[in-house]
Amino acid sequence: MSDRYIDFVNSDIGRRLVGAVGLPSPARLERWQPGRLRPVEGALLLGGGALASTVAGFANKLTSEVYVQGVSESPLPAWTAGLGPKLKALVFDASGLADPAELKALREFFQPLMKSLARSAHIVILGRAPQTLSDPQAHITQRALEGFSRSLAKELRNGGTAQLLYVDPAAEDQLEGALRFFLSPKSAFISGQVLHLGACGDQVQDWTRPLAGRKALVTGAARGIGAAIAETLARDGAELLLVDVPQAEGDLHALAARLGGRALGLDICATDAAQRLIEALPEGVDIVVHNAGITRDKTLANMTPEYWDAVLAVNLQAPQQLTQRLLESGTLGDAARVILLSSTSGLAGNRGQANYAASKAGLVGLAQAWAARLAERGGSINAVAPGFIETHMTAKMPFALREAGRRLSSLGQGGQPQDVAEAVAWLAQPGSGAVNGQALRVCGQSFLGA
Structure with missing residues (x-):
């Protein structure tokens, strides 16, 4: 719309x-357009500690214009405020900051360049996860980065975004994949997010088709966000099995035919749903996207048992049960990626959606609870939490509610199904096993919730 x-x-x-x-x-x-060759089209500025040198080692794969701030011993050209080109992307390594007094480095780096950002500029700050640090001062300092990065994201204009990535030493070899996503238009509607990158032994072999050879299952795939996810996974090389309710089989089969995939009409709450999926995946599956979901909105005072039970069954119980059966049967392969479609309603709550919010918060809990179990096999499980996304469903909302949903975010607008799909496709990549048991909001830094 x-x-x-x-x-x-x-x-x-x-x-x-x-x-x-x-x-x-x-x-x-x-946003990302077909035929684009590089993640960043414009100037990339690097600054901060030793991780900036790590990024410099592959920065020419991201863009042809790489700079460092001010005078340095780096072979890269120096960028000076007021003299250098507009900045399309920035990476600042704050991982070495170990005392609160050292946080002034953030102001010293960012203040001079705030008026030199290009439209839709993307900023990534790198740090170390506070809980991994034994020094209390370092813990405090690294935790302070969250408040800074989220505030910075709210001060950006012209479609700019900012993220904080806590990077374990064992995860530094996965920085390229993370920056290819967060410095590119693929993350256009993601801002103010904090993620932790851990060790992951897998690597992307072909950045033009990072999911080549991977088999993917997508539920609720016939239209809307589900269809966008299917299209994006296919673009990145995945082989698809698309699932939706029998009533949507017409749209489902048409989409599968267009994408060269297979379609399966299936009620995911049926008693034989798991067995039918196992039979439809004789060669196993590498990526499972639980997108199917329903709403049955009522205030709690007027909530019927039928409304409550239906939403919890489709949105939470079915993903849990199907994933468990796929795992136990061996259908879910080693190094698998499981992505659960949560919602900002599940993180912040929403009036009249107690059942829906409970189910979507439960999916975040599912990701957290099963992260270690998947990691034992080289796999990962994460939640993606969309905010206001422009779909046929939101187009039917009352005007005032629709406008509030669009404007109550740092980016001041609704997202597109493509925005959610790009996040899912990134988390489905081999190297994205570095992210596990976490929730990634795709909400334009909505003012609702944490």
């Missing part, structure tokens, strides 16, 4: 009017 306000404020007359009266002016976000 078109966002007419976005269209207006990005027109010539709209820019003049909103500037004159002080209305918010969200930028049209830059």
Whole structure:
């Protein structure tokens, strides 16, 4: 659905009017387009500690324009505020900061360049997970990065985003994959997020088709976000089995035919659902995306047992039971990637959605509870929590609620199904096993929840 306000404020007359009266002016976000060759199209600036040198070792794979700030011994050209090009991407290594007094390095690096950012600029700050540090001062300092990075993300304009990645020493070889995602338009609607990268033995062999040779199962795939996920996984080389309810088989089979995949009409709550999936996957499966979900909204005072039970069964119990059966039967392969579609409602709560929010929060719990179990086999399980996404469902919302959902975020707009799909596709990559048991919000840094 078109966002007419976005269209207006990005027109010539709209820019003049909103500037004159002080209305918010969200930028049209830059998203990944077919045929694009590099993650960053523009200048990348590196700064901070030793991890910046690690990034410099592969930075030419990200973009042809790489700089360091000010005068240094680096062979890379220096960037100076007011003289250098507009910055499309930034990586600052704060992992060596071990005392609160050293946090001034953040201001010293970022303050001079805040007015030199290009449209849709992407910033990544690197740190060390506080819980892994024995020195209390270092723990405090690294934890402070979360408040800084989230505040920085809220100060960015023109579609800019900022993330914090805590990187274990054993995970430094997975930095390229993470930066290929977070510095690129694939992460256009993700901002203010904090993720922890741990050790992962797998590597992407072909960045143009990072999922080549991988078999993927997507539930709720017939339309909307599910269809976008299927399209993106296919773009990245995955072989697809698409699942949706029998009533949606027409759309499901058409999508599968277009993507060269297979379709299976199936009620995931049926007693034989797991067995039918196992039979449909004789060669096993490497990627499982639990996207199927329903809403049955009522305030708790008016919630019927039928509404409660239906939502918990589809959204939470079925993903748990199906994943367990796929795992126990050996259908879910080693180094598998399981992605659960949660929601910001599950993180923040939402009036009239106690059943839905409970089910989506439960999926985050499922990722946390099963992370170690999957890791034993080289696998991972994570949740993706979309915020307001422009779909046929949100198009039917009352105007005031729809506008509130769009504007109550740092990016000031709703996301697209592609935004969710890109996050799922990244978490499905071999190297993304570095992320495990975590929840990634795709919400434009929504003001709702943590």
